[in-house]
Amino acid sequence: MLPSWAFSQNSAFKAGEKLSFTASYNMSGVLTELAQVNMETSEVKTSKATLLRLKCTATTYSKWDSFFKIRDLYESYVSPTSVKPYLYKRDIYEGGYTKFVQYKYSHSKGTVESLIRKKKKGGGTYDQNKTLNISSSTKDIVSTIYYLRTLNLSSYAPGKNMSLTVLFDNKPTEIVISYLGKETINTNIGSKTCYKLAISIKNSNVLKGTNDNLLWLTADENKIPVFAKFKVAVGNGELKIKSATGLKN
Template sequence: MKSIALLWFGIAVFSVGQAQAPEIFPDLVPNTQSNDSFKDQEWFEFRIHYGFFNASIATLKLEETILNNRPVFHAKGYGKTIGLARWFFKVEDHYESYFDPSSGVPYKAIRDIYEGGYTKDIETDFDHEAQEAFVHDKKKKTKTRIPISEKAQDFISAFYYLRNFLPPGELEPNRSFAINMFFDNDNYLFKLKYVGKETLNSKFGRVSCLKFKPIVQAGRVFKEKESVTLWVSDDRNRIPIRMQADLAIGSIKVDLEKFKNLKHPFRIEISQ
């Protein structure tokens, strides 16, 4: 149930696979225009549906700030169950990430969650030069150094990294690429396959989207390894419009509900 709860937090479309040896995929290259997809004070609200239930909401806000005397982006995510779902399974998730405005690599990640009685309160500091993560588990009162993969992303920074550093120019359908991630004290490869372009009917109107399939683990939670589908706006903002996941039992759909302070105009084909 905890894996499903992660999906309730709107950015959990980046579901990671099995822990693997460190590896870097060079075809995911930086955009020539740094920070071209987002800016200070960008804000999203997502609504998450589990089957017919309006199960939860999630918000994500981005701010410019200073961390250890260097300018960074500070992303703050919050997700919670609402309505009837909250009676059955209370979720209060806080995720934060401080990442470099140019390279996109994270310097600090914060995870403070409550999921049906399951709790975690963890701060992670990244040293990319030494390729180490310093993990402070406040609940267990432990501090641990763990080797990380090159340019490893955290749970939240990966969202912005992929928006800003997807291969520029034309994407070839069925092309796959990957990034290194560090989550829950493990190194992972997050793999993503580009399917093609698709026009999606949304609450804002018809939106031209890039369609992706994150590669997840088939089994207890997901039906198949390509059970998750993500639609991202085919414009310079690269914002997530919808995510849908077919689970072993039921399905989850995440829709963009509101947004503010996008860096570029949001392109809509036909207003509804």
Template sequence: MKKSFVFTLIAFLACFNAFSQSLPYIKSSSFETGETLVYKLKYGFITAAEATLQVLDSDIKYNGKPTYHLLAQGKTNGTFDIFFKVRNKYESFIDKTTYTPYFYAEDIKEDNYTRTDKVRFYQSEKKIVGSKGTYTSPVAQTFDLVSAYYFARNLDLSSVRIGDKLTLRYFLKDEVTPLTIEYMGKEVVKTSQGRVNCLKFSPSISPGRIFKKNSRLYLWITDDENRIPVKAQGDVIVGSITMELASVSGLKEPLKIIK
């Protein structure tokens, strides 16, 4: 699969999800139906792409259990849209109590490349069934790119200490992949909504077509009841890319803005 800037933006959001096997999650969800988050991805000073994440109403049940319908959409902007047009859509249906996924679908259109996939998760069996076959996971909590992000927002982070490194497994590109992330401490970050207290993390990355050798990726998450990413930054083969929160609505709790 080509790794577009939009794919990288969605992956930025998923980078906060390395705690699933190490920390307990809270019972009261940090998000609710109606929430919408919009992010901009900048290459240098140029806005290259944007992504929208939504929590939608769902009357679909799996094993008799109600679900949240999560929708993530990404697209290129401006000049990038002329030279490399991207229109990607990712959907996930997750359990309202455990926040683990039952079903995931993606519809990817990146220039001349297209890909669709539908994935069914059987958590208790540690099994994932996709369009190209059946896959196994070493753990009973395996996520897709979208559900991982929302699960992480419900984790109890009270015991996390600077330097802690934790790992989760997520299903992507027809394989179960581990992701490790290091907690870096607390910082105040200026956002489109104002200045907010944040938790800083550094996810592991693989050098290749996007990231250069020895580059670091950093992610800032609001240190409040919402736990939403507000900024991510990393060096790429040429230059750097930055993700920033552009707009937000429907939060369960108001953002705590520093006056």
């Protein structure tokens, strides 16, 4: 039986929302702004439904391109109300490494048709196709980020944990979200009282430390992600909001 929070309905965002962030990474002990991250929503009509396209891009600033060029695109096509995903695409370029991933969800069958496309060493590409079994609540990384904004966090007591299943690189991964309480922080869009969340991956050491991977969502009806801190094996960094337009509330 699914917990009550699994049935949250979206009242936090709509088509036309645009969030812009600066991404910083710890280089030789100094947090350095390296890239811009944008999150945008738009409406997409299919023959069967009207979906929300959740588009996330990461682009290094030009002065860092010669050092480590990043051109990443992540997008998920979801139900505007439940944020249930129907199609996911990931197309990345990171320092010469490229990868394309696509998931087509069939929730009635409990499956995902997965395609992963990689470069061959001698040139050209090759495809890996798989059919994956998923639970009814499984999401990709993009729809998970937006889904967190639909939760009724105002009803949570500090210390409450919840588990979410995220499909990443064809592996269902259990992510644990811990609600730490409210905190007021200064941001580029003003002083904001926020819900503070800690994020960890169950049975994995990809994310390092206890409460070292944190996300702040505004404690209002929009629940905008305004600040994030992360710590991984190769270092740590931050994501800070620059601007927010097209808000629903």
